[in-house]
Each structure stands twice: as C-alpha cells, then as structure tokens.
Amino acid sequence: MRTNDPGMSVLGRATRILGAFSETEPELDLGRLTELTGLPRSTVHRLAAELVDLGQLDRTDDGGYVIGTRLWELGEHAPVSIRLREIALPHLLALFAATGENVHLAVLDGHEALYVARLTGSASIPTLSRMGGRLPLHTTGVGKALLSTMDQASLVEYFTLPRERETIHSVTDEGDLRRELDVARQLGYATTRQEMTLGNISFAAPLPAIAGLPRGAVGVVTHLARGDASRLAPLVVRAALEIGRDLSH
Known part of the structure; x- marks a missing residue:
C-alpha cells in the first residue's frame, strides 16, 4: 500500500x-x-x-x-437492500420455516459472494457467514451457484485468480470446479460438502437474472447428517424461482 x-x-x-x-x-x-x-x-x-x-x-x-x-x-438505500432483500425476505422466512436451517441470500460482487441476508435459529449449525460479509465463490453453496451463472469469458478471468483451500475438502482445481458447475447448471442448484466448514453441507440455487440487480443466489446450510438433497434442494430451487418472479414484477 x-x-x-x-x-x-x-x-x-x-x-x-x-x-x-x-x-x-x-x-x-x-x-x-x-x-x-x-x-x-x-x-x-x-x-x-x-x-x-x-x-x-x-x-x-x-x-x-x-x-x-x-x-x-x-447503505440501506442500495438496490440490494430496498429491492432485492426486502422482496426476498418473505421467501427466505418461508424457506427457514420449512427447513429450520441457515438460510442465505448472496450476490456476486467482484469475485466474491456478498451476503445480503441471513436467517438462522438456535438449532442451526454454526457458519462463517454474516450479513454484509464476503466469502469465496468456490467453497460456498451460494458462491458455486453464482459461478454457474457466469459466461465463459467471466469464468476464464475468474480461473486466473488464486483459490485457497479452506478445508481439506475444498475443490480448487479448475477442471473439477468446471465439472461441478456443469452439474449445477443441469440440476438447477449447486452443492458444497465440508468445503468451507467441516461438517457442513449446503444447497444453493441462482436467482433469475434481473435488470438493475447483481446476480444473486439463495442457499441453505446444514449439518451433513441432515443434508437430504431430495428434500432441501427442491425447496431452495423453488425459493429462488419465487424471488425471481416477484422481482420481475
């Protein structure tokens, strides 16, 4: 400096x-x-x-x-607050009520996931996320969901940057990450397993692109023992679609 x-x-x-x-x-x-x-x-x-x-x-x-x-x-006058977060909040509350797990709303900011909303409860597993905080794209569910929305030019630029290994399970290899992103695009949601915090699993889905707002994603983080993809993934995907629908109106 x-x-x-x-x-x-x-x-x-x-x-x-x-x-x-x-x-x-x-x-x-x-x-x-x-x-x-x-x-x-x-x-x-x-x-x-x-x-x-x-x-x-x-x-x-x-x-x-x-x-x-x-x-x-x-800061509360920013579009991610008065538009995105306020419209998304009822759907985030519904997702929390249905799962009882950590619920996150994040947007793409540079090459990081910026958390703009977070709901948690006494039974939720501890996470490193906080509202207004930033976490890597490659080790978080919302981050991988955001990566899955990038075009190839943006991905090429992203993969020139260093990617730290947050845990022994973090996926940092470009080829492995690209394959995971392909799967995420096919399924409509991304998954991480113990890649940011040991014992945690996350499911996250990208929001539809909305003019005037950065790309966003909604996700749930829970313990591996409670990480039932057949139950949690559809709830996350539905929340993302409903938020996108309300934003488009």
Missing part, C-alpha cells in the same frame, strides 16, 4: 479510512487507522473528524472510531 500518494483525491483517502474497518476490527483508534490506511496521521485525524461530523463515523466512549449510523442508513 502506498503511504502518501499525492494523486489520491480527498474522497479516495476518506474511502480508504472507511474501508479500514472490518468484522474483526469494528472499532479503531487513530493510531490503528493510520497504520491500516498508510496515510499520514495528520490526514487521518482531519478526515476522521470530518467523517464524524458527517455521520459516516461515530466516536466511542474511549475515543475510538466506528462506522456511523448515517453510513448504515445510506
């Missing part, structure tokens, strides 16, 4: 500050912000103060910074 790029705009530097926050570090002090952004401490101090005034950041009682509620409010 370049530390003091004179060509970077004020907006670019402010965006770098906002981008420093993460799930593992939701609160940052001035020193840590300076370290993560690579910007001069005086610049970070000045811009952070302006971002607080604008509601993009909030101050904590101990003097740290967190993402501001105004920034969250603005």
Whole structure:
C-alpha cells in the first residue's frame, strides 16, 4: 500500500479510512487507522473528524472510531437492500420455516459472494457467514451457484485468480470446479460438502437474472447428517424461482 500518494483525491483517502474497518476490527483508534490506511496521521485525524461530523463515523466512549449510523442508513438505500432483500425476505422466512436451517441470500460482487441476508435459529449449525460479509465463490453453496451463472469469458478471468483451500475438502482445481458447475447448471442448484466448514453441507440455487440487480443466489446450510438433497434442494430451487418472479414484477 502506498503511504502518501499525492494523486489520491480527498474522497479516495476518506474511502480508504472507511474501508479500514472490518468484522474483526469494528472499532479503531487513530493510531490503528493510520497504520491500516498508510496515510499520514495528520490526514487521518482531519478526515476522521470530518467523517464524524458527517455521520459516516461515530466516536466511542474511549475515543475510538466506528462506522456511523448515517453510513448504515445510506447503505440501506442500495438496490440490494430496498429491492432485492426486502422482496426476498418473505421467501427466505418461508424457506427457514420449512427447513429450520441457515438460510442465505448472496450476490456476486467482484469475485466474491456478498451476503445480503441471513436467517438462522438456535438449532442451526454454526457458519462463517454474516450479513454484509464476503466469502469465496468456490467453497460456498451460494458462491458455486453464482459461478454457474457466469459466461465463459467471466469464468476464464475468474480461473486466473488464486483459490485457497479452506478445508481439506475444498475443490480448487479448475477442471473439477468446471465439472461441478456443469452439474449445477443441469440440476438447477449447486452443492458444497465440508468445503468451507467441516461438517457442513449446503444447497444453493441462482436467482433469475434481473435488470438493475447483481446476480444473486439463495442457499441453505446444514449439518451433513441432515443434508437430504431430495428434500432441501427442491425447496431452495423453488425459493429462488419465487424471488425471481416477484422481482420481475
């Protein structure tokens, strides 16, 4: 990371500050912000103060910074919130009621799956997903469902990128992944088995393409012992089709 790029705009530097926050570090002090952004401490101090005034950041009682509620409010105006998530929610609730398992709604963002909705219960198996979080495409059910919607040019670009092995069961070989995607297209849903978390199995189906929205997918994650494809896969496929139908209207 370049530390003091004179060509970077004020907006670019402010965006770098906002981008420093993460799930593992939701609160940052001035020193840590300076370290993560690579910007001069005086610049970070000045811009952070302006971002607080604008509601993009909030101050904590101990003097740290967190993402501001105004920034969250603005994010809720994004189409994936006010259009996709709100229309999908009744169908996600129905899928959760029918399965009792983790239910996910994700969209394709770059070369990752961005989770825009998540339903879980006390009996659901723990997962690494969270709303607003990102996970790899090749090791998640919704990710493979999204990959199955890509055209060949996009897949060629995707396969030039490194693919980490999250567990010993992760499929990283291009040929093996392509064969799995072919099967997913034929069945209408994708499956992962212990590829992101040991003991978990997932079933996910892509949403129909909708103008103005990124490609999306809905999925269920459960324990291997409860992973009955004949029961869960049709429920997931039906939910995806019903969400797509309502979105198209």
